[in-house]
Every structure is written in structure tokens, then in C-alpha cells.
Amino acid sequence: xxxxxxxxxxxxxxxxxxxxAAAALHLTPSAVSQHVAALQRDAGVPLTERVGRGLRLxxxxxxxxxxxxxxxxxxxxxxxxxxxxxxxxxxxVRVSAFQSGAQLLLPALLTRVAALDGVVVECADxxxxxxxxxxxxxxxxxxxxxxxxxxxxxAGPDAGVVxxxxxxxxxxxxxxxxxxxxxxxxxxxxxxxxVDWVAVREGFPVATVLAAVARRSGDAPRVVHxxxxxxxxxxxxxxxxxxxxxxxxxxxxxxxxxxxxxxxVRAGRRIDALLRADRAERLVVRRVLAELRALGExxxxxxxxxx
Numbered sequence: 060x061x062x063x064x065x066x067x068x069x070x071x072x073x074x075x076x077x078x079x080a081a082a083a084l085h086l087t088p089s090a091v092s093q094h095v096a097a098l099q100r101d102a103g104v105p106l107t108e109r110v111g112r113g114l115r116l117x118x119x120x121x122x123x124x125x126x127x128x129x130x131x132x133x134x135x136x137x138x139x140x141x142x143x144x145x146x147x148x149x150x151x152v153r154v155s156a157f158q159s160g161a162q163l164l165l166p167a168l169l170t171r172v173a174a175l176d177g178v179v180v181e182c183a184d185x186x187x188x189x190x191x192x193x194x195x196x197x198x199x200x201x202x203x204x205x206x207x208x209x210x211x212x213x214a215g216p217d218a219g220v221v222x223x224x225x226x227x228x229x230x231x232x233x234x235x236x237x238x239x240x241x242x243x244x245x246x247x248x249x250x251x252x253x254v255d256w257v258a259v260r261e262g263f264p265v266a267t268v269l270a271a272v273a274r275r276s277g278d279a280p281r282v283v284h285x286x287x288x289x290x291x292x293x294x295x296x297x298x299x300x301x302x303x304x305x306x307x308x309x310x311x312x313x314x315x316x317x318x319x320x321x322x323x324v325r326a327g328r329r330i331d332a333l334l335r336a337d338r339a340e341r342l343v344v345r346r347v348l349a350e351l352r353a354l355g356e357x358x359x360x361x362x363x364x365x366x
Contacts, residue, residue, distance in 0.1 A: 060101050062134060064094040065127035068106070068116075069219075070197045071095065072124035076113050083197045098123065128219035131337035139340050148342035149177030154351075155185040155195055156203035159289050160330055163228075163309045164203060164354060171350040178346055186287065188262040192333060193220055200344050201351070202333040207267040208325050213333060221339040223332040223348060225355030230268050230326040231318035233296045233305040238317070240302075245322040248275035255283045255301035257292045265304055268326050272304070275324045308358055330355065 070080040071091065081088045092114075099106045106120035116124060142148045156165055161184045172180045185195055185202070192204035193214050203225070206213070213222050232251070234240045240250075251272065258280065259265045273280045283301055286292045289310065292303045297315030306328065311318055332351055338344050 060098060061094075062130060064098045065123070065130055067091055067094040068098055068120065069124045069127040069131070071107075072116055072121060073197055074194055076115070078113070080197075083194065085198070125219075128336060131219075131335070132340060135337040135340035139342050142342045148346065150341070150343040151179045151181060152200045152344050152347045153181045153183070153198075154201045154203065154347065155183040155199045157186040157192075157205055158184050158287075159306055159309045160203045160205060163306075163358065164225075164330075164351065167354050168347075168351060171354065172347060175346055175350075178343055180347060186263075189264050189267075190262070196220060196333050196335045196338075200334060200338050200341075201348060203330065203351070204333050205264050205328045205330050207264045207271070208327045208329065209271065210264060210267055210329075213331065219336045221334050221336050223334070223352065225330045225332055225351060226359035227327050227329055228309070228359075229307040229320065230265065230304045230328060231307050231320050233293060233303045233310065233316040233318055235297055235299050236317050237299075238302070240319050241317040243319050245320045247322045248272050248324055249277065251280075251302070252276045252278035253281065256280045257284045257286055257295050257301040257303040258282045259287050259292075260285050263287060264328055268328070269304055272321065272324055272326060 067080065067084065070084055071077055074080040074083050077088050077091050081091045095107060102119065102123060104119045105117050106123060107114040108117050154168070161182070165182050169180060169182070172178050183199070187195065189206055189210065192202055195202045204213070214220050232240065232246055240246050256269065258269055269280055284295060286295065289305055293305060293310060293313055293315050295301060296303050304326065305316065305318060307318060310316065332348060334344065
């Protein structure tokens, strides 16, 4: 069986269909279908079945897609065994991050990687709903993702995904400088009942944290604006058009707002690196991942001491 075709079948499984897999792999749906058909001929059993206008994997197709993870890992492990004899493993590593995470991590990551001869990092910003971060690992080497403190964990080893914790970033209440809370050391959830909120769209991690704050306050949040770009949210807050939850380390020096920690509720987000198990075997990816981990420890440790 062809290793490339197995990779494509795996993407059909993780992306949920031929069209989505084609988009993730930058192929045409026809090309994806041809690879799946070739695998089906080799396997001798149906790997797909038609559902409405689309296709889904049969039980045999799912089993083969799961086995494709082991094949990909074995191939990368073999390449890593040879790379270990190089003085400096080299190559390009594609890193994506949600927008505020990109602001927090990517500039310093690129500075660190510049000192690693032969390693090139290509960056992209990908801010998606929480359920969609894992799917990005089909086309990116490292995906920097975030989830709320009490959020469900990412798909783990059973899905062929390696999860590397980077840091925890507290979420504070952002208020304008003339707000009654601006000079406070903290604010309780019950004091936020009835305020106007600038909130992210449902399905994104910070929305889950706001829901937890609302439960503690006993009052549903009055969301007046749905803004996913934290810089736009900070502008609205600074102009007096509501309050928002903003990540502390990313916005603690923003002159437009004052960040006030929450009392009696653990409000924060976990920032993790997600990558496919096969890519985690590449030595050049490990070098970049090591820099990301060190950077996360530095940001979390230093910022925690400052506040």
C-alpha cells in the first residue's frame, strides 16, 4: 500500500469527508478519490460507502485509517534515526496559532529559531472553534491551540495526536480606565451581573469561561457585541462600550484597558501545542517544539511573578 494514499485516507477520516480532506491537503476531490480507490483495490474490501451526496468510510476504511497512523509514525521514526547522525537536523516547520496566541508566542519563537542553523519556521494564524483545532494538524506541523480551564481535553494518542502543554494564561475582566472597577485588585462574579459584555462567538474557548463566570454570578451575561478579535474588543472596552474577558499576558500592557482579576472563580485558558504523532518524530519539529515549550515556561513564570 502506498504511504501517501494512506495519509490521504487518514485525512478523509479526520476531516470528515473527501471534500474537506482535499481542502486540508491542497488537492482536488478527484485526486483524493483516486488515492482512496487505489487503496481499496489493494485492500480488496470496500473502504467507503455513499451517504446522500457524499462518501464516508466503512468500518474497514476506519480501521485502515487508524492503522495509517502507525505507518506514518514508523516512517518518520526511520527518518529520525538517520537524521540523528546529522550535525544539525534541518528543515521547514509550519506553525499555526490562534491570533492572540500568535501575538504572544510567535515573535519570540522566530527570534529563538533564528539561532538554530538550518531551521526555518513558517507561521500562519488560524483562529477556529475549539473542535476544529485538531483538524489543522493534517496540514500544519505544530498547531498552537487554546481551551478553557475546565474544557474537555483534546483528542489524544488514540487519534494520533500528541498534546504538549505550553502554559496557562489567566483571563481578566477588561474595563475602561474610568470604570468603577478600574482601581480594584479584583472583582467578584456577582458584581458583574447586568453589565454589557463584549464577548467572542459561541464555540470559542473564551465563551466557555464567560459562561462559567455567569453561572457564578447567577445572571446570564448581557452580550451586546460578538467580537473575536481581542484588539477590536479592547478598543470597544476602552471607548466605554462594555467589558470583556481578555488574556492577561497578552494584554497586560495594553494602554486602552485596565485588567482586573476575577475573584472566586478560576478563569483562564490552557495553551497547548498539537501535532500529529508522525510529525512529532521529526527531529527538526522537536527542535522547534522545545523552543516553544521553553518560551511558554518563560512567559508563564515571569508574568506570574510580576502580578
